[in-house]
Amino acid sequence: MQHGxxxxxxxxxxxxxxxxxxxxxxxxxxxxxxxxxxxxQCADPIDIMDKPPDGWIRVxxxxxxxxxxxxxxxxxxxxxxxxxxxxxxxxRADRAFSIxxxxxxxxxxxxxxxxxxxxxxxxxxxxxxxxxCEVSWQPNCPLGALGEWVVYPGGIWTIEPxxxxxxxxxGAETVTTQLPIGEECT
Numbered sequence: 422m423q424h425g426x427x428x429x430x431x432x433x434x435x436x437x438x439x440x441x442x443x444x445x446x447x448x449x450x451x452x453x454x455x456x457x458x459x460x461x462q463c464a465d466p467i468d469i470m471d472k473p474p475d476g477w478i479r480v481x482x483x484x485x486x487x488x489x490x491x492x493x494x495x496x497x498x499x500x501x502x503x504x505x506x507x508x509x510x511x512x513r514a515d516r517a518f519s520i521x522x523x524x525x526x527x528x529x530x531x532x533x534x535x536x537x538x539x540x541x542x543x544x545x546x547x548x549x550x551x552x553x554c555e556v557s558w559q560p561n562c563p564l565g566a567l568g569e570w571v572v573y574p575g576g577i578w579t580i581e582p583x584x585x586x587x588x589x590x591x592g593a594e595t596v597t598t599q600l601p602i603g604e605e606c607t
Contacts, residue, residue, distance in 0.1 A: 422536050423601060425469075426571065427429055428587075431485045431572060433594055437597070438468070446590070453506055453579050457543050457544070458542055458543075458544050458546060459533045459534075459538075459540055459541060459542035459543065459544070459545045460535075460540065461534070461535045461545045461546060461547050462535055462536050462554075463492065463535070463547075463548075463550035463553075463571075464536055464574055465535075465536055465553065465556060465573075466510065466550070466554060466559070466562050466571040466573055467559050467560070467561060467562060467572050467573065468559070468561040468562055468571070468572035468573050469552065469553070469554055469561070469562045469566050469567070469568035469570070469571050469572070470568050470570045470572070471526035471568055471569050471571070472568070472570065473485030473511050473570055476488050476489070476512060477596075480589045480596055480598050481590075481591045481594060481596045482512050482513060482515070482522065483510060483516045483517075483518040483589060483591045484510060484512050484518065484589055484592070485511035485512075485570070486508075486511075486587075487508055487600070488539050488600065490521050490601060490605050491508065491601040491603065491604060491605050492506050492601055492603070493603070494579065494582060494599060494602060494603040495576075496508050498578065498598055500527035501531070501541065501578055502580065503531065503578035504579055504580075504603075505576055505577075505604050506576045506577045506578075506579065506603070507574075507575075507576040508575075508576050508577075509532050509534070509572040509573060509574055510534040510535075510569055510572065510573050510575055511571075511572050512547065512550060512568055512570065512572075512573070513569060514549075514550060514551060514552025514553075514568065514569055514571055515546075515549045515550070515552060515589060516547075516549055516591065517547060517549045517591070518546075518589060518590060518591045519545065519546040519547070519588050519589070519590045519598065520532060520544060520545050520587055520588070520590075521543060521587065521588045521590070522543045522544065522585065522586070522587060523542035523588050523597060525586055526542055526583065526585045526586045526587075527568070528580070529575055529579055529580050529583055529585070530543075530566065530578065530579050530585045530602070531543060531577070531578045531579075532544070532575070532576075532587070533545070533575045533576070533578070534574065534576070535573045535574070535575060535577030538573075539576060541578050547571055548550055550571055551571075552567055552569055552570070552571060553565065553566065553568075554566040554573075556574070557581035567603060577600065579602050579603065581603075582603025582604040582605035583597065583602055584599050584602075584604065584605070585600045585601075585602050585605060586598070587599075587600060
């Protein structure tokens, strides 16, 4: 006489428990950000201007980035395990583009600008932001102001100081540029 569950039912239960046990095997693991894309919304620019500021370099006629010999690494973010280098992203109004951290600068660097800049990723994609201010809370971007270039808050998060390579793509053209975060680019 056999006691307990029939053999077929027992095999099914063991298999099901194995699948359930594996379902959360990635829980607690760090998120793989090597191909993540940060959301970008054109809401709430912090400034609007007719040309990029002095000391900034235009890249692919879509963005302007600081031309400093070395950008300061800022505060350390415990949650991300990285230091934040804050600088606005100056972008040409109504120009679609993407910015991607080059493979050789990953996983050290993550980027993020705009209202979702607290969710850094390895790339952002911008469909083209209007050259006008639509809110009145920013002193440098009063309601109704117009300009060819708009500025959004954000920056780069790095684990270590480095010369970070960024790829800016507009249409079929990709331009690689370097940003000296905590150390000079050679």
